[in-house]
Amino acid sequence: MLVLQDVSIKVEDKELLNNVNLEFGPGIHFIVGPNGAGKSTLAHAIMANPKYNTSGGIVYNDTALDDLATWERAQLGLFISFQNPTPIEGLSNFRLIKEAMDMGTTSSIMDKLNGFRGLAKELNLPEGWDKKELNVEASGGEKKKNELIQMKMLDPAVAILDEPDSGLDVDAINSLIEQLQDFNSKDKTIIIVSHYEKLLKSFEPTTVTVVANGTTSQTTDASLVDKVLSDGFKDFV
Ligand code: ADP
Ligand code: MG
Numbered sequence: 001m002l003v004l005q006d007v008s009i010k011v012e013d014k015e016l017l018n019n020v021n022l023e024f025g026p027g028i029h030f031i032v033g034p035n036g037a038g039k040s041t042l043a044h045a046i047m048a049n050p051k052y053n054t055s056g057g058i059v060y061n062d063t064a065l066d067d068l069a070t071w072e073r074a075q076l077g078l079f080i081s082f083q084n085p086t087p088i089e090g091l092s093n094f095r096l097i098k099e100a101m102d103m104g105t106t107s108s109i110m111d112k113l114n115g116f117r118g119l120a121k122e123l124n125l126p127e128g129w130d131k132k133e134l135n136v137e138a139s140g141g142e143k144k145k146n147e148l149i150q151m152k153m154l155d156p157a158v159a160i161l162d163e164p165d166s167g168l169d170v171d172a173i174n175s176l177i178e179q180l181q182d183f184n185s186k187d188k189t190i191i192i193v194s195h196y197e198k199l200l201k202s203f204e205p206t207t208v209t210v211v212a213n214g215t216t217s218q219t220t221d222a223s224l225v226d227k228v229l230s231d232g233f234k235d236f237v
Contacts, residue, residue, distance in 0.1 A: 007056035027206030077157030081147035140167030
């Protein structure tokens with residue numbers, strides 16, 4: 001269980017969110033809200049992006065995360081896929097996974113590489129995707145697919161996906177939904193920031209959180225998704 005207790009998030013002394021009280025247990029959780037409301041800010045703060053100054057408490061399975069760096073949170077099982085993935089020249093897509101995981105022996109590395117290539121093929125990524133530089137000269141949709149591969153390979157307990165659908169074509173959206181359904185069957189906590197109707201309608205969420213007006217409100221009432229999709233956020237802002 002990931003718990004945020006009275007969290008406030010600032011950037012350069014500007015308060016973006018306060019009074020954030022949220023709980024994410026196993027299951028699917030949606031985060032919605034108007035553009036610029038602070039959804040990505042919330043995701044980055046959970047992962048300890050140093051640009052964001054966070055106060056209050058973030059606890060994961062009884063461990064206080066507040067003093068832990070991003071890599072330490074990742075080692076505990078937290079993962080983020082970025083709204084805008086950063087290009088890193090000289091680092092290949094597979095090398096990133098290899099560095100992030102303890103892969104053990106050469107044969108185990110080959111198994112992982114084959115797993116990576118299988119996922120890349122399922123997602124219709126070009127031949128040689130494992131050797132391509134991370135997010136360098138990749139399309140928006142390709143970057144999103146690559147983030148999905150990272151999630152499947154690293155197998156985190158908690159996956160925070162910031163607009164995982166943006167830039168994906170129709171076939172890729174269907175693959176994304178299938179991959180998430182498969183991942184969800186393993187008792188994972190999946191937090192999805194999205195406004196994409198097909199994605200939101202493909203899952204029965206455990207909770208829905210609206211980020212608006214400098215704070216968050218969370219409900220277990222899944223009908224909020226339909227309300228937001230039809231009426232927008234006018235009742236929240
Ligand atoms: P959302 O993901 O809900 O669209 P964001 O979390 O990206 O919104 O942004 C929330 C607000 O915080 C916006 O006004 C944005 O300009 C501002 N903001 C986010 N990150 C930074 C940053 N690193 N520096 C300055 N302002 C930021
Ligand atoms: Mg965002």
